[in-house]
Amino acid sequence: MKKKIxxxxxxxxVLAAAGGTIFKMKLSQMEEExxxxxxxxxxxxxxxxxxxxxxxxxxxxxxxxxxxxxxxxGKIEKINMKKMDAGSGYEALETLDRIIENQKVKVDAVTGAxxxxxxxxxxxxxxxxxx
Numbered sequence: 434m435k436k437k438i439x440x441x442x443x444x445x446x447v448l449a450a451a452g453g454t455i456f457k458m459k460l461s462q463m464e465e466e467x468x469x470x471x472x473x474x475x476x477x478x479x480x481x482x483x484x485x486x487x488x489x490x491x492x493x494x495x496x497x498x499x500x501x502x503x504x505x506x507g508k509i510e511k512i513n514m515k516k517m518d519a520g521s522g523y524e525a526l527e528t529l530d531r532i533i534e535n536q537k538v539k540v541d542a543v544t545g546a547x548x549x550x551x552x553x554x555x556x557x558x559x560x561x562x563x564x
Contacts, residue, residue, distance in 0.1 A: 463494035464548060471551045476537050477561040480507045487560040492518065496548055498556040500529075509533050512557060517549070525549035532557055 482504045490499040499516040502509060512529045519525070525546035532540055538558040542550035 459494050463496060466493050467496070467548055467551050467555070470555050474539060474555060474558055476539060477558055479504065479509065479536060479561075482507070482561055487563050489556055489560040489563065491556040491559050492552050495519070496552050498552050500553070500556055500560065502557055502560040504561070508536055509557075509561075514553075517553075519546070519549040519552075522546075523549050525553060528553040 484505050485503075487502045487504065488500070490497065492498055495518060497516070497518040498514065501513040501515065503511040503513070509532060512532060514526060514529060517524045517526065523546040525543040527543050528540065528550045532538060532554070538554050538561070540550075540554065
C-alpha cells in the first residue's frame with residue numbers, strides 16, 4: 434500500500450514539475466512576443482482617425498485585452514475595457530487613463546504591471562489602426 438502511494442505521489446510531482454516548466458516556457462514566449470510587438474509600436478496620428486468606436490482583442494497567453502477606443506474630434510475620448518486577462522493586481526488599468534490624458538498610445542507603464550501595460554498600449558494602437 435505504501436509503495437502505491439509513493440508511486441502516485443511521485444507521478445503527481447513529475448506532472449506538477451512538467452506543468453510548471455511548460456507554464457514558464459509559455460510565459461517567457463509571451464513576454465518576448467509582447468516585447469517585440471511593443472518595440473515596433475508607432476504613435477498613431479489621431480488627426481487622421483475618423484470619429485467612431487474602434488474595437489479589437491489582442492494579447493498572448495495569460496495577458497489579453499479586449500477594448501473599444503472611442504475617438505471624437507481627433508482625440509481619444511474614452512477607452513472601454515471589455516475584458517482584461519492578467520494576474521490579479523496586474524491589470525494595469527491606469528494605462529487607459531494615461532493614454533487618454535496624453536493622447537498617445539505609448540505612455541509610462543504601470544509599475545509592477547509592465548507587460549499588462551504594454552498589452553493595453555498595443556491593443557489600443559491596433560484598434561486605432563483600423564481607422
